[in-house]
Amino acid sequence: MAIAVKTEGLTKNYRLLMHKDPVNALTDLNIEVQEGEIFGFLGPNGAGKTTTIKMLLGLTYPTSGQAWILGKPAGDIEVKREISYLPESPYFYEYMSGTELLRFYANLFRISGSAQKEKIEHLLKLVGLYNDRYKPLSQYSKGMLQRIGIAQALVNDPKLLFFDEPTSGLDPIAHSEIRDLILKLREEGRTVFLSSHQLSDVEMVCDRVAILNRGKLLKLGHLDEMLFGGSVEITASGLDASAVEKIKTLAKSVAAGDGLVTMSQDEGEGVGKVIDAVRAANGQILSVIPQKRTLEGLFMEIIREVNK
Amino acid sequence: MTILTIAKTTLGEALRKKILNIFLLVAVAMIAFSVSFAFFSYREEITIIKSMGLGVIAIAGMFIAIVLGINLVPAEIERKTIYTILSKPVRRHEFLLGKFLGSLLTIFVNISLMSIIFIALVAWKNQWHPEFALLKGLLMIFFQLYLLSSVALLFSVFTTPVVNFFLTSAVYIVGSLSDITLAMSRGEEKNFIVKGFYWALHNLVPQFANFFTQNPLIHPEVVIRNEGIYYAQNIIYAIVYAAVLLIIAILLFERRDM
Numbered sequence: 031m032a033i034a035v036k037t038e039g040l041t042k043n044y045r046l047l048m049h050k051d052p053v054n055a056l057t058d059l060n061i062e063v064q065e066g067e068i069f070g071f072l073g074p075n076g077a078g079k080t081t082t083i084k085m086l087l088g089l090t091y092p093t094s095g096q097a098w099i100l101g102k103p104a105g106d107i108e109v110k111r112e113i114s115y116l117p118e119s120p121y122f123y124e125y126m127s128g129t130e131l132l133r134f135y136a137n138l139f140r141i142s143g144s145a146q147k148e149k150i151e152h153l154l155k156l157v158g159l160y161n162d163r164y165k166p167l168s169q170y171s172k173g174m175l176q177r178i179g180i181a182q183a184l185v186n187d188p189k190l191l192f193f194d195e196p197t198s199g200l201d202p203i204a205h206s207e208i209r210d211l212i213l214k215l216r217e218e219g220r221t222v223f224l225s226s227h228q229l230s231d232v233e234m235v236c237d238r239v240a241i242l243n244r245g246k247l248l249k250l251g252h253l254d255e256m257l258f259g260g261s262v263e264i265t266a267s268g269l270d271a272s273a274v275e276k277i278k279t280l281a282k283s284v285a286a287g288d289g290l291v292t293m294s295q296d297e298g299e300g301v302g303k304v305i306d307a308v309r310a311a312n313g314q315i316l317s318v319i320p321q322k323r324t325l326e327g328l329f330m331e332i333i334r335e336v337n338k
Numbered sequence: 339m340t341i342l343t344i345a346k347t348t349l350g351e352a353l354r355k356k357i358l359n360i361f362l363l364v365a366v367a368m369i370a371f372s373v374s375f376a377f378f379s380y381r382e383e384i385t386i387i388k389s390m391g392l393g394v395i396a397i398a399g400m401f402i403a404i405v406l407g408i409n410l411v412p413a414e415i416e417r418k419t420i421y422t423i424l425s426k427p428v429r430r431h432e433f434l435l436g437k438f439l440g441s442l443l444t445i446f447v448n449i450s451l452m453s454i455i456f457i458a459l460v461a462w463k464n465q466w467h468p469e470f471a472l473l474k475g476l477l478m479i480f481f482q483l484y485l486l487s488s489v490a491l492l493f494s495v496f497t498t499p500v501v502n503f504f505l506t507s508a509v510y511i512v513g514s515l516s517d518i519t520l521a522m523s524r525g526e527e528k529n530f531i532v533k534g535f536y537w538a539l540h541n542l543v544p545q546f547a548n549f550f551t552q553n554p555l556i557h558p559e560v561v562i563r564n565e566g567i568y569y570a571q572n573i574i575y576a577i578v579y580a581a582v583l584l585i586i587a588i589l590l591f592e593r594r595d596m
Contacts, residue, residue, distance in 0.1 A: 087424075117422065123347060179422075
């Protein structure tokens with residue numbers, strides 16, 4: 031599979047007035063995003079997510095390192111025909127209507143005439159704003175502005191989309207609609223580079239994620255691999271009190287009630303020892319379930335570890 | 339095409355800006371108000387209407403050019419509209435030139451609206467004989483504002499609107515006193531550093547004073563020798579000077595982090 035985004039040693043330092051040392055916004059970022067995947071770009075505020083996106087779009091220049099988009103250097107004007115960007119909380123020219131705004135962006139791609147008309151109609155219907163197409167944007171709600179923002183990002187049929195917090199400040203329905211739209215974009219073969227604080231969204235849609243903190247990449251990989259593993263939950267019955275006491279020395283946690291005993295242990299040899307102990311006490315194993323961590327749990331774990 | 343698209347959007351937004359509309363309305367009201375000086379003789383009355391009209395158009399145009407120019411780039415960055423535009427196949431110089439052209443179109447529309455009322459008023463006072471000579475003065479005002487806009491655009495690439503307002507206004511004031519700075523640089527002052535300072539001020543700051551042609555237009559007895567050459571020189575000066583400022587603005591904007 032071809033690479034949609036690649037960075038090598040991408041670094042950005044800012045010099046601030048009255049500060050002797052530069053601020054490191056991003057340090058030595060090395061990532062690869064495959065074509066056709068939804069790539070989650072996570073991190074707390076100030077992690078360097080938006081700075082990275084701006085460098086990938088050619089809006090900001092790196093202090094060192096390089097980036098390639100669809101095989102060409104970041105910022106290349108030809109590449110910009112095939113990508114799009116939705117910034118966090120975008121603002122558009124308020125005097126324009128939805129149709130006028132899309133016409134403006136279509137003109138920047140030199141899409142004109144009947145092709146433009148059809149494209150605009152299709153996009154307005156896709157994001158559910160067709161009935162509000164003549165309303166000035168000053169009368170649009172935050173959710174509607176976000177949706178017209180997505181429509182402008184689709185005006186050129188992009189191969190690669192950069193979304194910065196696309197669901198920020200939206201109600202649950204709009205949230206779910208945008209999630210579905212992102213999944214649909216992947217089905218159509220597009221690549222989505224999704225920067226977000228909404229970890230539940232990322233968990234639901236992303237194939238791979240990168241976690242950043244204070245400008246440094248902390249973790250990069252497949253979401254499934256990151257979330258699975260960790261601990262295993264074993265449920266058994268038929269254990270008496272002395273057996274439970276013995277298992278407590280082997281398991282990480284033990285909870286007993288209603289004749290059932292639920293034990294958890296980190297993946298590895300420890301799991302086998304707990305199972306052996308249950309069997310030795312003539313207990314019956316009812317289930318052995320590998321526990322899936324939540325992305326939020328993993329994220330907090332990683333950030334806390336680094337901040338220690 | 340891209341430059342025109344951005345220019346049209348800049349014009350559309352500017353024409354809806356309340357503050358610019360207020361400048362326009364006040365200016366139109368003041369031009370109309372000049373008719374009320376009916377207690378002067380006919381000659382004096384027409385002189386006052388012409389003088390006030392051209393003066394009001396120049397001042398209102400100056401405010402419009404500065405207020406528009408100082409916000410051209412910072413407003414786009416603050417609202418993040420620049421991110422969605424420059425992430426599309428738009429080169430930075432196309433964006434900047436589009437914004438500049440948009441501001442010029444806005445100034446042109448505003449000056450034209452004021453001028454129509456002004457010329458109609460003078461024609462009415464002249465028994466419906468329009469004075470097309472006034473168009474020369476209005477043309478000079480437009481090119482003066484064209485030059486002023488390029489100054490505001492240059493500063494808007496790297497300063498905040500507030501700082502830009504004071505910088506552009508200061509340049510306008512110094513440039514409007516270019517006769518004085520010229521006199522000071524040639525005067526009796528012995529200190530060559532002071533003389534050099536005035537020489538630099540006179541030659542480096544745009545000479546806005548050269549575009550004030552009200553006197554010969556209002557008082558027919560004042561004559562500009564080689565009128566065609568005088569106007570042509572000033573127009574060429576404005577075009578070349580603004581082009582240099584635009585090139586500097588583009589070079590700075592190309593390297594700027596958004």
